[in-house]
Amino acid sequence: MDEPLSALDLNVRQAVRLELQQLQNDTRITFVFVTHDQDEALTMSNRIAVISEGRLQQVGTAREIYEAPKNKFVADFIGETNLIDVEVGAVKDGQATCILPGGTKFTCFAAEGASKGVGHLSVRPERVAIDDVKTGLISGITSRHIYLGTDMHVDVTLDDGEIITVRVQNSESAHIPEMGNRVGLNFDAGSARLLED
Numbered sequence: 001m002d003e004p005l006s007a008l009d010l011n012v013r014q015a016v017r018l019e020l021q022q023l024q025n026d027t028r029i030t031f032v033f034v035t036h037d038q039d040e041a042l043t044m045s046n047r048i049a050v051i052s053e054g055r056l057q058q059v060g061t062a063r064e065i066y067e068a069p070k071n072k073f074v075a076d077f078i079g080e081t082n083l084i085d086v087e088v089g090a091v092k093d094g095q096a097t098c099i100l101p102g103g104t105k106f107t108c109f110a111a112e113g114a115s116k117g118v119g120h121l122s123v124r125p126e127r128v129a130i131d132d133v134k135t136g137l138i139s140g141i142t143s144r145h146i147y148l149g150t151d152m153h154v155d156v157t158l159d160d161g162e163i164i165t166v167r168v169q170n171s172e173s174a175h176i177p178e179m180g181n182r183v184g185l186n187f188d189a190g191s192a193r194l195l196e197d
Helices: 010-027 038-044 062-067 072-077
Strands: 048-052 055-060 082-092 095-099 105-110 117-123 128-131 138-147 151-158 163-169 182-187
Touching (some): 010 038, 048 062, 048 072, 082 163
Antiparallel strands (some): 048 055, 082 117, 095 105, 138 151, 138 182
């Protein structure tokens, strides 16, 4: 199926997704579903193959592709991510030691093929928390709020100009700092991943 849902409006598209999944489960037939819609890929697939310029970048379950992207292309293509420039000191046994913007030393997971030197750290916006400047791994100035209904995106501009997006769920208890405030940012444990270039 080549982009079969692309011309449908949101409600119909979601209903047809469920129908296709039920049809596939009932018939036990393998579907090859081609899409540029990351939500469709994540919600409908048992296995995902990410292809760029005719080259297979990564194959895995939706969770593997989203949580453990192999390289910058996969991390950026599937879902939203923050790609943070870091200096990589050492990579060993699936772990890397990095220097974050602002100079904090940080240990994270490393994708196979990640190496010493300048690298890219991938952290999903929902895995970044706004904190106090004194306790944050990195810090910056809140530069933009984007209201999305179910949640709010807060952009934080670091001192080097990089922008980190934080996804904050829309609830009464959510802490949304005012524009122009200096804030600290922390990452959920195990959520940061050094990518293969």
